[in-house]
Amino acid sequence: ASGHVDRFQDYMVKDLKNGECFRADHLIENTLEKMLTDKKVPDETKEDIRKILPTIDNMNKHEMGETLKKFNIKSPVTGNDISDPIDFNLMFATAIGPTGTLKGYLRPETAQGIFVNFKRLLEFNGGKLPFGGAQIGSAFRNEISPRSGLIRVREFTMAEIEYFVDPHEKDTFPKFDLVRDLKVALFSGTLQMDGKGPQEKTLGQAVADGTIANESLAYFLGRIYLFLVKVGIDTKKFRFRQHLPNEMAHYACDCWDAELKTSYGWIECVGCADRSCYDLTQHSKATGQKLVAERKLAEPISFINELPTFDYNYYLYSQFCKVNKGVIGKVFKTEAKLISEHLSGLASEEVDVIDKTLQGKGEAEISIKGQLFTLKPDMLSVSRFEKTIHVEEFTPSVIEPSFGIGRVMYSLFEHNFKTREGDEQRTYLALPPIIAPYKCSVLPLSNNAELLPFISQISRDLLNFDISHKVDSSSGSIGRRYARTDAISIPYGITVDFDTLKEPNSATLRERDTMKQIRAPISELAEIVRDLAQQRRTWDNILSTYPVFEQQESTK
């Protein structure tokens, strides 16, 4: 139903001699980029290439084939001739069951499960819109050439939200005010085609001037931005890029990618599309199940003795037409089932025509699969009564934020891998406390047995607050152990030293990025770390509350 079996594909080309495969768009891009730096390539060709490069994502199969021929592109490995672009479906196929005849595929995205469950989710939400479903899990795409670490892999973790909205209300999203004044870098389709760069603009402006299609979509762009900033993305390496017309699925109104800059270039990490009512409509067509919501009509509408002329057919049908199977059975015998099913499947306008003919002529002729049958008035009773309609049905639109978790993770690693100033140039990983796997390290200054009970006490206190932490009681200078915890991005470190033995027991707390330390009573440390890790207090606040400590770091 989703169309993936027919259309989820990339174009690939084959080395005509050894059969090696390449992704057509990547091959064009890489070859043209190399040509730009080649002194032998004439200037007018380079000019041409500069115009073509930003349009590659927009090319169809034919245009790719033409471009490959135009620049006489060969296999980059062997220099052999290559084939025209070939469709290559990216789904992994398998066979289900013992007979091997039932074909199945690994999901290439997590979204479809949410559409399949739409009716249940709507019911769970009391029939009200808007609401969203979210899912995280593995997805599988048979990439033609996986590469670039976590960036292009064949099995990856994906997280998707399908947020269902009334299409009449897409332009006035209730929570839009939360993000209206957020300024973000927007690289619209127009700017791309004009060869320009992204523009900073508030989301409110972007909706107002038509850059972003509607408030609902813009709201989720805002939330994506806030999420990425919260987990530690560098805002200077962030932009939203709009899909070009050919790049976008034909049913989508608008689609933007959150792109993050890495050493591999700008990488699409989160997509966000307004997919209109496409998915629910497709699933509905394939299954015959209605996947709709209801909206209250501003004015109720009444129908007296006639059928409504617009889209209430499905809803009202059972009220208007009853097939009399008994009579049909007696008259038509073995054909009766065929006729009954045909009548039950008619649209209400068609029933209306038959009914009026029956009333006028006393009989009506219908044709089923080329056979003619004559109906009598007692075979079909069409009730006509007053009916007041308070709601109308519609297929919700869906806004789909879709996160490539591995790509976000990879970008986080690059954006947060830092080097300290000074001679040693020590490196550390500055992940925000909220996503650092360990929030705190617990280190005895030495192996002295008197210090160990305090280590156990602190570890128990941290566990009580559900704070993940790592005790490192290995030998090695405290500076070396701090460096080790910095390398795995532990934001806070508690060190028990010989002053701890004095009453009241205290220990030091060090923050990873500033390397500053304070001294606080042991009984308060776990709560301080909890508040810091959950962003209830800032490190500045702690620094101004407790005495600063300045000795340990240099201790060898």
Place this chain on the structure above:
Amino acid sequence: ASGHVDRFQDYMVKDLKNGECFRADHLIENTLEKMLTDKKVPDETKEDIRKILPTIDNMNKHEMGETLKKFNIKSPVTGNDISDPIDFNLMFATAIGPTGTLKGYLRPETAQGIFVNFKRLLEFNGGKLPFGGAQIGSAFRNEISPRSGLIRVREFTMAEIEYFVDPHEKDTFPKFDLVRDLKVALFSGTLQMDGKGPQEKTLGQAVADGTIANESLAYFLGRIYLFLVKVGIDTKKFRFRQHLPNEMAHYACDCWDAELKTSYGWIECVGCADRSCYDLTQHSKATGQKLVAERKLAEPISFINELPTFDYNYYLYSQFCKVNKGVIGKVFKTEAKLISEHLSGLASEEVDVIDKTLQGKGEAEISIKGQLFTLKPDMLSVSRFEKTIHVEEFTPSVIEPSFGIGRVMYSLFEHNFKTREGDEQRTYLALPPIIAPYKCSVLPLSNNAELLPFISQISRDLLNFDISHKVDSSSGSIGRRYARTDAISIPYGITVDFDTLKEPNSATLRERDTMKQIRAPISELAEIVRDLAQQRRTWDNILSTYPVFEQQESTK
């Protein structure tokens, strides 16, 4: 490396006329069980069947074939003759990459990823044993006949722990005291073969009398039991069943299944095996990577000018033998690489023999792939010096608790689906608060606008404590809304009524299983629910602290 491609299979039989497939063991079991209730089957045959039934899990392919013939078993659907048992690999196969020539499989368990990461995990734990890795995720098995709801499905969620222990220390597990006195129902292999039932026994006794192989395995059985009880399994519907010798993988020392009784009978929900060093050894063989840990020797061992006679080869090898590639290259030219690689790959005993020959005769002959080469003393230098060894290497044993999450979930639903006493016989789901998806409902007694600010306040307070909750402000009597929250297992319900408007603002708190209610200040409710949900306080404690409230439930 794991052996799944060769051996992860079930036996199936085919209907010889229409090709329909059946799992052989299930077909035998179902047919024989039906025969037991068939009056036409003579008593001595029934006697025979009763002996055979408990041994089906223990049958190999040949024995299954014999049993099918002995009882003249036919297709249960058509009555047609069936084939002999056929091996059927349960893994889903697919093709990786664009050429379609690289075969891949969906993982049938999550465990192997942990073995592949063993070296990293050991390093992360500072080289020390014991330690464990745990993983949760989807696994895929191409079941011949999926059935019984969540019990036998082709895609399911699995959680596995691989706990690595020193085989010398398996019998004295440090934390065993935590579970030593736990009494559990143990259905040993002997009891099964003798046609008896399970026996209650403490884990300590079971290890002492040899029922369970060692303390490490018994410890994890204890933890599995405690986990299942904590999430809400009925202990009267629980037993550990030991695998029968043929049922158990040949390399496993001992294996037990936590079985839960459901309407489908006793279902294996968690497995726990001592897999000894099998997995690490297999991965090591397939990759040439050492997957070992080190243990400190009680006494260091010194070697002077000779090779150790036992298992230190690998460790010491590089200290003893150096191949002189320069000389070999000059003498043997194109064959040099072959010879150097051969020499580098020799075991130290082999090097020792060559070296002694070189020292004694001035040359040594070696044979590589049928070719003879003559070595001279300058081609190989073997250092002989005093070396003191403090550690020895060994391959850890692994204890593997393996959870079928869907099966545990299904059992939880059956064990906790309850009916209230009284005329209405209302049903409810009594999941323990710790796993109930929503911890609390928040209900206004009526749609009166004055009540709504309190609902928002309570909802914010609950969010501050990270407590998942559901607001139900739909119309419908409070009793009906309680019934609805009972059906989805919400353990606590806060109701805002008209007394709430009095100062100080209070609301009622209802507990699902007892249906008792108390009245407490709104400012304290979120914390009370947090403490209850996290098992910091009991409901009895709350009942004795706050005034009991007895009106609402009956309000229509």
